Amino acid sequence: MKTLTNVTIGLLLALLYQVTPLRCVTSHAIDINSLSVQIDDITYSFKDNVMGNIENKDNGMVRVSIGLGDPIQKVKLYISAEVKDWDQIHDIALSTRSDSMMMVFRNTKYSFTIMPSIQYATYSGEQYTRKLNRRKQAPLFVKETPDWTRMSQDERQATGKGIIRNKGMEQTGLFLSLSPVTENGQLKEIIGNFSGIAAKNPDQSVSSDTITIKEGQFRIEVKP
Numbered sequence: 240m241k242t243l244t245n246v247t248i249g250l251l252l253a254l255l256y257q258v259t260p261l262r263c264v265t266s267h268a269i270d271i272n273s274l275s276v277q278i279d280d281i282t283y284s285f286k287d288n289v290m291g292n293i294e295n296k297d298n299g300m301v302r303v304s305i306g307l308g309d310p311i312q313k314v315k316l317y318i319s320a321e322v323k324d325w326d327q328i329h330d331i332a333l334s335t336r337s338d339s340m341m342m343v344f345r346n347t348k349y350s351f352t353i354m355p356s357i358q359y360a361t362y363s364g365e366q367y368t369r370k371l372n373r374r375k376q377a378p379l380f381v382k383e384t385p386d387w388t389r390m391s392q393d394e395r396q397a398t399g400k401g402i403i404r405n406k407g408m409e410q411t412g413l414f415l416s417l418s419p420v421t422e423n424g425q426l427k428e429i430i431g432n433f434s435g436i437a438a439k440n441p442d443q444s445v446s447s448d449t450i451t452i453k454e455g456q457f458r459i460e461v462k463p
Contacts, residue, residue, distance in 0.1 A: 269430075269456055269457070269458045270286055270287070270458065271428070271458055271459075271460055272286075272287055272288070272289045272290070272291075272458070272459055272460055273285060273286045273287065273289055273457065273458060274289045274305070274307060274316070274455075274456070274457035274458075275454070275455070275456055275457075276316075276433070276452060276453075276454065276455035276456070277452070277453050277454045277455075278344070278349060278450060278451070278452055279450055279451055281348075282454075283312065283314060285307050285309055285312075285314070285316075288307050288308070288309060289305065289306070289307045289457060289459060290305070290306055290307065290459070291303070291304065291305045291306075291429060291457075291459030291460070291461065292304045293327070293426070293429070293461055296321075299323060299324050300321045300322065300323055301321070301322045301323075301325045301327065302319065302320070302321050302322075303319065303320050303321075303322065303417065303429065304317070304318070304319045305317070305318045305319075305431070305457055305459060306318070312346065313346050313347055314344075314345070314346045315343070315344070315345040315346070316342075316343070316344050316345075317341075317342070317343045318340070318341070318342045318343075318415070318433065319340060319341050320333050320338060320339070320340035320341075320415055320417075321338070321339040321340070322338070322417075327419050327421075327426050328419060328421060329419075330416065330417065330418045330419075331416065331417050332414070332415070332416045333414070333415045333416070333417070334412065334413070334414050334415070335353060335354065335355040335356070335408075335411070335412055335413045335414075335435075336355070336412065337392070338355070339355065339358070340354075340355070340413060340415060341353065341354050341413075342413050342433070342435065342437075342452075344437075344452075349439075349450060351437035351438065351439065351450055352437070353408070353411045353412070353413040353435055353436075353437050354405060354408050354411075355405070355408065356404065356405050356406070356408040356409045356411070357396060357402050357403070357404055357405070358402065358403040358405065359392060359395060359401060359402055359403075360387070360401045360402065360403060362384070362385070362388045366382040366383060366384055367382075367383060367385070368380050368381070368382060368383075369381055369383050385400070385401065386400065387400035387401030387402075388401070407438070408438075410436070410438055410449070411435070411436055411437050411438050411449075412435050412436050413433065413434075413435035413452075414433065414434050414435055415431060415432070415433045416431060416432045416433075417429055417430075417431050418430045418431070425463070426461050427460070427461060428458060428459065428460055428461060429458075429459050429461060430456075430457070430458045431455075431456065431457050431458075431459075432455060432456050433452070433455035433456075433457075434452055434453045434454070434455055435451075435452045436449050436450070436451055436452070437449065437450040437452065438450070
């Protein structure tokens with residue numbers, strides 16, 4: 240595979256983001272608890288061995304996890320995403336550009352991980368003490384919270400406050416859409432599409448060959 244420039248990779252990421260559908264495939268297009276994906280020029284299909292989990296966390300986040308281990312094809316795959324205040328009724332579209340998500344793929348040919356290049360720190364509630372010097376008075380010590388807790392994501396990126404940068408992931412991206420299937424008001428299935436770009440050598444500072452993930456789809460059963 241040819242080495243791609245940063246500009247080319249950026250264009251590919253933008254294109255993948257544009258073509259990622261907001262509406263997932265219909266439930267008849269893929270069997271339950273199955274997944275298929277094309278990685279570079281190889282198509283992988285997994286039937287009846289895909290597991291999914293929906294976890295409603297105390298902080299209002301919903302964690303969606305999809306995983307499989309196929310001993311015959313010698314493949315391990317894991318996708319996870321955390322969604323804030325998702326009603327699990329309406330479709331959602333997620334991206335590592337703005338959401339907390341991850342994909343891990345392992346087999347005899349490929350081994351890669353996709354994560355956000357920027358992660359936003361979560362406020363733990365801890366305050367710090369700041370000393371205020373006052374003229375002709377004793378210093379005043381006040382408790383304050385970090386200023387980045389009051390900033391938007393764009394402001395945090397611009398100032399560099401309250402963020403963690405992962406330079407090895409700057410030329411990667413993962414896009415995921417989820418479509419819930421309900422019955423009598425209960426969530427029964429989740430149908431998803433995903434695509435992205437991974438780096439073969441994410442630890443290198445220079446551009447490296449990339450891996451293209453496309454036409455990914457899955458359908459998982461949600462058990463009560």
